[in-house]
Amino acid sequence: MDYTIWNVAPIVLLPFFAFVINAFIVKRFTSLAVLISCGSILGSFFFAAKIFFDFINKFSENYYIHKTFTWFDLSYANMPFKMDMGIYIDNMTATMLFMVTGVAFLIHVFSTYYMKEDKRYGRFFVYLSLFTSAMLALVLSENLISVFIFWELMGFCSYSLIGFYYEKEGAGNASMKAFMTTRVGDVFFLFGIIAIWSVVGSVSFVDIYAAIAAGKFSGLLALGLPLATLAAICVFLGTVGKSAQFPLQVWLPDAMFGPTPCSALIHAATMVAAGVYLSLRCYPLMEVGEITYAISIIGGITAFGAATIALVQTDIKAVLAYSTISQLGYMVLGVGVGSYNAAFMHLITHAVFKACLFLSAGSVIHSLHDHHTHAHVQEMPRMGGLRHKMPYTFLAMLCCTFAIAGIPFFSGFVSKDRILGDALLMATHSKWYWIPTILGFAGAFLTAFYMFRMMFLTFFGEPRDKDLYDHTKKEKISWNRNIPLLILSVFTLGLFYAGSLTGQGFAKVAGERYEWFQTLITKPVVSEFSSRTKQAFSFSSTPSGLNFEKSQYDSSHGLSEKEAHHVHTVHHIGALVSIVIAFSGVFLAAMMYLWRKWNPGFWVNTFSGWYRALQNKYYMDDLYIKVLIQKGLLKLNNVLAFIDMGIYDRYIVDGTAFMNRVFFTVAKTTDDVIVDGSVDLTGKSVKAFNVILRTIQSGKIQVYFIMIILVLTGYIWKLSL
């Protein structure tokens, strides 16, 4: 099977060209622009699907496509400075491409329903196209620099879409906050890239793996830390910013100012997942930098902390935003405990069910129209009983809630349980890993609780705002509202991702070939990369070889029988615990909000301090504003301003200006007397000569003509006679 550039390039270029075209035509031909956007993403979905199915069905699990071309080459003597650009496709990339294009296409379709009445309907699609192409390009990138470029491009799209309703109060601030907060992480990411460059001399993933295998990082120190650790921390801080992890998670809830479909695409399914994707790509670096434990702690704190905040939210989108942070925490926890495969699986399953949850929430919000304020309602206290009004949305959202809460046979259970099982396994080896493990399990319990709380408050019980309820139309099936929800909710079934519930042969419901995820997504073995050579970037087909038979899935991972037994036992225990806590979370939510046996107000009163802390998001926003910004940054600002105005401006800039003036006076005198004098002399002599010529140059054509004739005659006489 040969791949050429034409199999891969359209995936990125179709949405990009859609963006370029739409940017020009969107004002005049809005519906055509929307059609172009949706069509282009459908086209790139087909290309991605071909790659994806080839990768899972045809190719061996080690198959990869890696093509580069030289971007620039500034090498000088023995100082190499050469940057390549290119694509790198392995199983993970192929899966990611398929997920991103698929989810993006469904969200495009849903947007034609959700944004239809908006006055900036077309512009929304312009941003979506740009975002999608940037995300796809990031996934295909083969080196950290191009990842960084598209990373920033996505940041810009996110910024514009959060501020999409810029008339709304706070939308502008929210977009600025998102942009600036992620910038903190991005700066560190850039430092990380520089650190890697300084060691490897290249930023290509393959070169980095090869350098790690060759032990280039060992023994290098910087700032008193091993260089590998420093680089790994910096790259991971990029993830922390983009994926809204613990210290920098404050921007994501505010990002909900954007339109709901863009929240689904950018702030739930794809962009925030790009951070985790980066961590997975750089996993060998994290290992060699020995920061995996710190990563797991960060992930555990985020997973648990965000889940607790989600408990008290009343805005339906805010609940989903915090649940997104929490689930991203699980992915990072998975990276930290070495559960490479499960972390990526959770990324994929989360993208599907969280996109569906957001779209369902969008469907609910769009239907609830307050005819007093002419605004859409997204406050859960005003909802209730909506399952009678919108049964199809309800069903889709229920599937996804099952998935996220970790009910067996749904995708979220499969992936989250594998992460927690691996965490438990780590904890049996090293006692320090009990902390993230317990945080993870507690978070799972809270997840089940707050998600079902949201479901019960929204769809069950009596309608709490009778007026709003009565004015809501009964849901009719429409293709662009329900079909995306339907497709996404079908893919919340665990069967699509794994044949068994824990991935270790437990509760096996289907054959080996359903274990494609386990087989294909494996930790990069760095030693394999030393021998790999880059392929030239060509337009003709280049067979990349390596087309041997797929090996069977080996559930024992090459462990000895005793160890394998231990692994299985731990995973089974983890699965059982997961199931128990998921159902207990659901039960608690049902007792409080469905059957109303226990009054939630009692808990609020008992733990009122905690309640306030949760409502204020642990005061982290205030902390950042008061301490970091007012105490720190503003002070720093004043100091810098003083340095700038008092020192630079007064002495250096003004001094330079004074010196310039002195020099200028000298120069002017020289200029006037000597230079101008000689220039004038030239001019005068030319002018004197000019008087003779000017009488001939009268500009009268006939005079010229007579001259031509006379000269011509002269020639003729001279030559022929």
Added chain:
Amino acid sequence: MVSLSSYLFISFALFISGLAVMIARKNIIAILLGIELILNSAALNFAAYARFVNQNIDGHLMSLFIIVIAAAEAAVGLAIVIRFFQIKETIHIDDATQLQA
């Protein structure tokens, strides 16, 4: 009577007339008329030589191209005249002594 020398004389007369028109006239259109006369004399020469000397029709082709070029020249020349008149409200050649409008 129909001979090369008579044709060459007629052609010579046309050329001289054209030359005189181009120098004597001060009206741009009249000068263009003179150019037409000169072009015609050249074309007539080609045709006459083709008939009496070469005895093939390559000369005819040359005359044909001269006619084509004359037509193009007339079109562009007159367009320039009209434009010039729009700007200066005159077609006197002595007003056209500057390149800028």
Added chain:
Amino acid sequence: MFENFLFLSSALLTLAGALGVVFTKNLMHACVLLLATLFGVSGLYAVIGADFLAASQLVVYAGGVIILMLFAVMLTGGTADNDNKFGIEKVAAMGSVKTYIYAGLTVLVMSFTILKILANYMRTFEPGKLAPFESTVEEIGTLLVTDHVLAFEISSILLLGALVGAAAIARPRKG
């Protein structure tokens, strides 16, 4: 006999027209006299068997160029441009004694030269036997698309350029 009559009348028409173009005081008359010259040249072409050239001369010059000239004359106010826009009388546009003296001198020099060359040439020229007349249209057509195809194409581009250029130059502009 008919040939000689045609030649004589054509030559007369040509020379008379050319002289008229030189000496008339009216631009409109000059155009019409030029037309007479062109008809005469066409007749001269016919006399030496250049039927296609004669037809082209009539169609292109008489039908095209002269009409264009007349339009230009009318658009630019005919002969009445003795006054410029400031109302100051200028040199007579159709020429003055001074310009005719210049022209006469130049023509004298030039004609002297040309006649000298022609005389030299005529002394050595021996006319051979002339071929009988036949239609040249077919042969011209063949030559145009074979031997002279490049010139043919270039002239087509030239005509296109002239067309576009003329339209672009002469189009009325605001201000």
